[in-house]
Amino acid sequence: MCLANSVVVLDFETTGLSPDNGDRAIEIGAVKIVDGEIVDSFQELMNPGRRVNSFIEQYTGISNKMLLDAPSCEAVMTRFASFIGEFNLVAHNASFDKKFLDAEFERIGHQYRGQFACSLLLSRRIHQDAPNHKLGTLVEYHQLPNDGVFHRALADATMTGYLWLQQLETIKQHQPQQAVTFDKIKKITSMTKAKVMDYIKLIQK
DNA sequence: TGCCAGGCCCTCTTTAGGGCCTT
Numbered sequence: 001m002c003l004a005n006s007v008v009v010l011d012f013e014t015t016g017l018s019p020d021n022g023d024r025a026i027e028i029g030a031v032k033i034v035d036g037e038i039v040d041s042f043q044e045l046m047n048p049g050r051r052v053n054s055f056i057e058q059y060t061g062i063s064n065k066m067l068l069d070a071p072s073c074e075a076v077m078t079r080f081a082s083f084i085g086e087f088n089l090v091a092h093n094a095s096f097d098k099k100f101l102d103a104e105f106e107r108i109g110h111q112y113r114g115q116f117a118c119s120l121l122l123s124r125r126i127h128q129d130a131p132n133h134k135l136g137t138l139v140e141y142h143q144l145p146n147d148g149v150f151h152r153a154l155a156d157a158t159m160t161g162y163l164w165l166q167q168l169e170t171i172k173q174h175q176p177q178q179a180v181t182f183d184k185i186k187k188i189t190s191m192t193k194a195k196v197m198d199y200i201k202l203i204q205k
Numbered sequence: 206t207g208c209c210a211g212g213c214c215c216t217c218t219t220t221a222g223g224g225c226c227t228t
Contacts, residue, residue: 018210096227
């Protein structure tokens with residue numbers, strides 16, 4: 001049985017939206033959660049081998065100058081592979097981060113065993129009353145700890161980690177006799193919204 | 206700034222279209 005309270009929560013900053021269009025990672029941030037506590041973190045800039053456009057510089061605060069002396073994606077991703085080990089993985093809109101993780105790992109010939117879960121899909125199901133499911137909105141909605149920094153990898157990964165723990169607590173409150181396993185989370189996120197409400201009676205906040 | 210992508214999900218749907226999310 002694999003509990004959902006021991007995971008690695010990760011977030012990429014990238015040059016764009018699609019590795020299929022040649023976009024690369026420029027920063028990876030992650031927190032390691034064990035038994036519901038953040039016990040470790042990872043953050044590194046990486047040089048994508050190309051200039052990032054002005055929008056990305058402004059959006060992330062990561063400048064071309066900052067990336068000039070950063071280690072290569074390959075070097076950083078090799079260290080990140082060691083960091084995640086065989087942990088299951090969580091990200092906000094995981095399909096996006098999984099694309100980049102798969103693309104960057106493919107470049108170094110690394111395969112990982114962990115499964116992915118998505119805090120955005122989970123939020124859409126168990127907090128259907130939220131104004132929207134953007135990370136920033138959910139941080140404010142749930143009054144999660146934050147330092148006011150957004151769109152940097154470790155900051156976003158840390159906030160997503162707190163969001164994940166909040167989501168596990170919501171599920172646990174309504175099924176206190178059952179362990180919240182990673183498989184249960186995957187099951188909930190694969191349900192329709194209507195079925196989730198039948199499966200688990202939810203408080204709204 | 207929101208074009209570029211793509212998965213998810215809703216509906217005035219399924220022979221489709223468009224909004225939500227991520228950078």
